[in-house]
Amino acid sequence: MQFVRIGDTVISHRVHGLDSKKPAILFINSLGTDLRIWDKVVADLSSDFTLILFDKRGHGLSDLGQPPYRIEDFADDAIGLLEHYGISQVVLCGLSIGGLISLSIFDKRPDLVRGIFFADTAHKIGTPDFWETRIRAVLDNGIGSILDPIMSRWFTAPYRRPENADYRGYCTMLERQSAEGYAGTCAAIRDADFTETARRINVATLCVVGEEDGSTPPELVRSLANLIRGSQFEIIPGAAHLPCIEAPSVFLRLLRRFLSTLPGVLNG
Numbered sequence: 001m002q003f004v005r006i007g008d009t010v011i012s013h014r015v016h017g018l019d020s021k022k023p024a025i026l027f028i029n030s031l032g033t034d035l036r037i038w039d040k041v042v043a044d045l046s047s048d049f050t051l052i053l054f055d056k057r058g059h060g061l062s063d064l065g066q067p068p069y070r071i072e073d074f075a076d077d078a079i080g081l082l083e084h085y086g087i088s089q090v091v092l093c094g095l096s097i098g099g100l101i102s103l104s105i106f107d108k109r110p111d112l113v114r115g116i117f118f119a120d121t122a123h124k125i126g127t128p129d130f131w132e133t134r135i136r137a138v139l140d141n142g143i144g145s146i147l148d149p150i151m152s153r154w155f156t157a158p159y160r161r162p163e164n165a166d167y168r169g170y171c172t173m174l175e176r177q178s179a180e181g182y183a184g185t186c187a188a189i190r191d192a193d194f195t196e197t198a199r200r201i202n203v204a205t206l207c208v209v210g211e212e213d214g215s216t217p218p219e220l221v222r223s224l225a226n227l228i229r230g231s232q233f234e235i236i237p238g239a240a241h242l243p244c245i246e247a248p249s250v251f252l253r254l255l256r257r258f259l260s261t262l263p264g265v266l267n268g
């Protein structure tokens with residue numbers, strides 16, 4: 001694990017294979033997860049690419065900062081991290097809120113963005129009432145109180161069998177996130193609408209989604225693809241909201257195929 005101070009917030013992160021000659025990919029996590037969700041993806045890509053993973057503020061080992069947050073706060077952290085490593089162009093791989101953060105990074109610094117791989121995300125996720133209910137539940141009763149409904153959005157029923165040790169591990173990951181950080185991140189999603197940014201995107205994009213995603217269902221993700229000129233859309237079978245965990249080989253195949261279409265990016 002590596003740590004860097006961006007402004008007044010310490011951000012925990014990992015950089016694999018830092019090399020200015022290799023194309024860089026920045027992975028941006030979903031709500032309630034930390035950078036370990038990319039482990040299976042990183043193992044495959046690290047010889048061909050510079051990979052940057054980080055814990056959003058309020059998650060993992062990053063500082064809490066001052067919740068509630070705005071999507072722009074996370075985007076500033078990500079941009080600060082890229083600047084810290086002198087990375088001037090990057091492919092963004094944004095999962096769920098990570099897609100909203102990708103859109104905000106594009107808004108702020110389009111020069112940094114070489115392409116965007118949107119996974120299980122949209123230009124607007126959920127309704128204000130939905131997020132308010134979740135914020136209240138977490139602040140009043142803790143993250144454990146919402147574990148089961150969240151897990152049924154994240155993973156398919158076969159993955160959620162009690163004897164699956166990986167499933168138990170990811171339950172623990174969610175339960176150990178800071179309730180204040182989690183609720184502060186829900187507030188950022190509640191307040192986000194990047195419809196106009198999505199319409200302005202002028203870099204290559206691919207939108208993918210697990211076929212059983214209960215958080216950003218396929219039709220919602222398709223509506224993001226429809227807003228973006230030239231965007232492609234793919235459904236990942238046998239996965240829900242976190243295909244990088246549940247269907248890593250399909251996720252990787254689509255990511256590598258996307259990377260191979262970008263000018264000047266290796267296809268590995």
Ligand SMILES: O=C(O)CC1=CCC(=O)O1
Nearest residue numbers: 030031096097150153215
């Ligand atoms: O917790 C969920 O329902 C999944 C999710 C929504 C936005 C995000 O980042 O994760």
